[in-house]
Amino acid sequence: MRRLICFLMLICFARLSASAQTSAAVPLQVLPSGHIAVEAYINGHGPYRLILDTGSPITLVDTRVAALAGLQAGSQSAAPSLFPAAFLKVKTFALGNAALNNLNVVVMNHPVVSILNQVEGPIDGIVGLSFWGHFHLTLNYASGTLLLRQGSYSPPNIVNSVLARFSVQGVRMLKPAGEWGMVVHARKKGGRGVRIARVYSGSRAAQGGILPDDVLLSIDGRWTDTLEDCYRAAEMVQPGKTVPVKVERAGKKLVLQITPSRGM
Amino acid sequence: MEMDNDCMKRLRRSPFAACLLLLCMFCKSAQANTPEWSIPFSLSDVGHVLIRARVNGAGPFTFIMDTGAPTLFLSPEAAKKAEVTANAQHMAVVQRVHLENGPTLQNQMARVVSLAQLAGMNNLNLSGEHLDGVMGFTLLSQFQITLDLSHRHMLWKQVQYHPMLQIPGGTGRELMLQKQEDQTQKQMRGMIKMAVSMLGGGKSQPAARRPLYGFLLAGEGKTVVVKRVLSGGPASLCGIEPGDRLIRLVMPGRRFTNVHSLPQALKDLNSAASSAGVVLVFMRGAKRIKTTLTPQTGGM
Numbered sequence A: 001m002r003r004l005i006c007f008l009m010l011i012c013f014a015r016l017s018a019s020a021q022t023s024a025a026v027p028l029q030v031l032p033s034g035h036i037a038v039e040a041y042i043n044g045h046g047p048y049r050l051i052l053d054t055g056s057p058i059t060l061v062d063t064r065v066a067a068l069a070g071l072q073a074g075s076q077s078a079a080p081s082l083f084p085a086a087f088l089k090v091k092t093f094a095l096g097n098a099a100l101n102n103l104n105v106v107v108m109n110h111p112v113v114s115i116l117n118q119v120e121g122p123i124d125g126i127v128g129l130s131f132w133g134h135f136h137l138t139l140n141y142a143s144g145t146l147l148l149r150q151g152s153y154s155p156p157n158i159v160n161s162v163l164a165r166f167s168v169q170g171v172r173m174l175k176p177a178g179e180w181g182m183v184v185h186a187r188k189k190g191g192r193g194v195r196i197a198r199v200y201s202g203s204r205a206a207q208g209g210i211l212p213d214d215v216l217l218s219i220d221g222r223w224t225d226t227l228e229d230c231y232r233a234a235e236m237v238q239p240g241k242t243v244p245v246k247v248e249r250a251g252k253k254l255v256l257q258i259t260p261s262r263g264m
Numbered sequence B: 001m002e003m004d005n006d007c008m009k010r011l012r013r014s015p016f017a018a019c020l021l022l023l024c025m026f027c028k029s030a031q032a033n034t035p036e037w038s039i040p041f042s043l044s045d046v047g048h049v050l051i052r053a054r055v056n057g058a059g060p061f062t063f064i065m066d067t068g069a070p071t072l073f074l075s076p077e078a079a080k081k082a083e084v085t086a087n088a089q090h091m092a093v094v095q096r097v098h099l100e101n102g103p104t105l106q107n108q109m110a111r112v113v114s115l116a117q118l119a120g121m122n123n124l125n126l127s128g129e130h131l132d133g134v135m136g137f138t139l140l141s142q143f144q145i146t147l148d149l150s151h152r153h154m155l156w157k158q159v160q161y162h163p164m165l166q167i168p169g170g171t172g173r174e175l176m177l178q179k180q181e182d183q184t185q186k187q188m189r190g191m192i193k194m195a196v197s198m199l200g201g202g203k204s205q206p207a208a209r210r211p212l213y214g215f216l217l218a219g220e221g222k223t224v225v226v227k228r229v230l231s232g233g234p235a236s237l238c239g240i241e242p243g244d245r246l247i248r249l250v251m252p253g254r255r256f257t258n259v260h261s262l263p264q265a266l267k268d269l270n271s272a273a274s275s276a277g278v279v280l281v282f283m284r285g286a287k288r289i290k291t292t293l294t295p296q297t298g299g300m
Helices: A001-021 A065-069 A113-120 A160-168 A227-235 B002-013 B016-032 B076-080 B118-122 B172-199 B262-270
Strands: A024-030 A037-040 A045-052 A086-095 A099-108 A125-127 A133-140 A143-149 A181-183 A194-199 A216-218 A241-247 A252-258 B036-040 B049-055 B059-064 B072-074 B091-099 B104-112 B134-135 B143-147 B151-157 B213-222 B223-229 B246-250 B280-286 B286-291
Touching: A037 B280, A133 A194, A181 A227, A216 A227, A216 B016, B036 B049, B059 B076, B072 B076, B072 B091, B076 B104, B213 B262, B246 B262
Parallel strands: A045 A125, B059 B134, B072 B104
Antiparallel strands: A024 A037, A024 A143, A037 A045, A037 A086, A086 A099, A133 A143, A133 B143, A181 A194, A194 A216, A216 A241, A241 A252, B036 B151, B049 B059, B049 B091, B072 B134, B091 B104, B143 B151, B213 B223, B223 B246, B246 B280, B280 B286
């Protein structure tokens, strides 16, 4: 019995120590307005109180904090000159133990931050996707916890992305990432899903059990109400990955497993 | 069996061990029973996490997942489609919000307003998708959310949390917040209107869909080779075979291009949105073959 207890305790301890090594627990405060306040250190200065905002592509600090943290114009990066803000590179930006070097930060007195500053006490800026997008994030309002673990994703420079949107001519082209081997048509009578018009013999769609006249309802959990939906969903499925595909056949809903192959 | 009996006897003798074991079992079963969902998301061209939901059965609508927003925001157009009626303060209770591949939430608080930011992004077609609203605190806080942008889904686990709802017209503090927010929206609308007039609005067009060719191309140095052909597919029907080397292609309405690399060939082929024929020139051994491939519209 002692051995059993020791074993159970060892498992619990092992789980705790593994998570402590790989995750940074960031204390957060849920404000009465529903915003999440976190403490940030910029170039070793701080803490400053910022809003964690998954709706903001950029990380932003106000001019007061920029001055306090010693953000210099010399670290300015390329940016549109007409924009009423400075685009700087920050040497280190940290929430708890989660830190990044050379982070692009916008310095401006944003009107929303100013409002929150008046209503919720000192708020110095916004932590946006340019920071948190680098991490595997777990957010729990109920327990007041934010866990950040180093991820593999590197967010794009949003200023460049916005400028690119304006330079791109023509319409956006949707293309499945892999080859499914089937043809989809819009439903004539309306209703949810698209109709499978044809399944190529020996294709991955055929191997997975899709039949002509099935109504395709979702691919990997994404609704396929329209042809555009269907293509957007297929864009997300990499060749070789097996995903659930929901179809309606003779009034019954079925979930099939399909693995698209490489090809176009 | 003897071992099991022995173990049970020991457990009876040691209440501490029995309690610990029960606790472990309870924790495990409670963890297993917590509902969780794999919610698909996409990342917009300008860095917003987008999730979809049906509202009162209508939609799907596209929302920005936004911890910087206090509640669920619906555009007036989406609210109309979903038959959501707001009061004089633009607040409403939405009967059903069905998250894509996720749960259906009942009686969710929402604000029905035209947010200047969303209107601006839609007018300038910045996002790549039409945006119908924002999901904020009152909805998001009912879940533990695990998100990694290198994945295609995020994990939403239900938690016992009942967020306080902010109703404009409540306390003086809330009124102040609301008033200032409305003022900011007004300012932003002016700025965005100016941006739309400068940059040109109304660019939003439905996306095009690349048709199916029915082959797999591979790059071997500077040559591009057909590795596989879909049986009965467009490439197969025009006589293309595995091993053929693609040397030239003519996309509809364009001049020919000599093929020097796989990325270049894929870029050209991926730009076709119709089933108009593509002229391809191949080498099969020493033989030069010219053929017209008619890609399959709706094929994938």
